[in-house]
Amino acid sequence: MDDAHLKEEGTASELLLQGNFLRAMRDTVRLPDGHTATREYVVHPGAVVIVPLLDDGRLVLERQYRYPIGRVMTEFPAGKLDAGEDPLVCGQRELLEETGYTAREWAHAGAMHLAVAYSTEIIHIYFARGLSLGDRQLDHGEFLDVISATPQELFGWCRDGTVTDAKTQTCTLWLQNVLSGAWTLQWDAHVPGGAGR
Structure with missing residues (x-):
């Protein structure tokens, strides 16, 4: 074209x-x-968002106060890329720091441009499963609650306006299609100390 x-x-x-x-x-x-x-x-340097899947089918989410809009938001875990950082490594780091979870398997779903009219930001979407819970490693000055929800609860929150975060809504679209079998993911085992996809 x-x-x-x-x-x-x-x-x-x-x-x-x-x-x-x-x-x-x-x-x-x-x-x-x-x-x-x-x-x-x-x-913007770019970012990663993670859709963490618990073994019982629930999802790991966060509740965090977002100053620019003055309210607590329900979101999937996410974080910005450091200079030259591989998106998978960023996702693994952010999941551990913010939630305490590590994952046995990861799948790269895709990417989204968050606000194409006024930002260069690109967010890489990853799914994570085979979760093991450890200790969170929050950054200084970072305050958030970790919660879990069923996919149906999340779908309802997107529908009723409880969840308005764009990256979380986009990930919910991915989740719906993955759970229905319409879209497939290629899962790769996490290699300790490595970042292979």
Whole structure:
């Protein structure tokens, strides 16, 4: 498919803000019709979200206060990528740090762009099963509750507005299709000390 008639070409770029891990940019672009416009966006290092499956069919979720929207959110465990970090390694680290769980098997489901109009953020989706519970290793200043729910409870929370987090809703779509057999996952055993997929 030829998308040349849709593409914008960057002609200038201005740094608006350099934060601890985010950058805000304002670029000037040439539109397909030759006119110019500006695009403001956030540069994000990327992240991983994990769908942890307990042996009894329940899911591991978190409840965490999210300051920008001023409320406690119910979400799947997730975290940002460190520079050069493999997404699977990030997922394994975040699952352990936030929930205390390690997983025997992992499956890469796909990726999503969270807010394509104003952010470069990409989130890699992983499923984890064969969970073993250990001690959480929360970062300093991180406060969250770990809960479990059945898939049906999660589906209901997405439907009634209890869960509005976009990554969790996207993972719920994946979960519904995996549980129904419509979509399949390739499961790989976790190699201690390694990050093989």
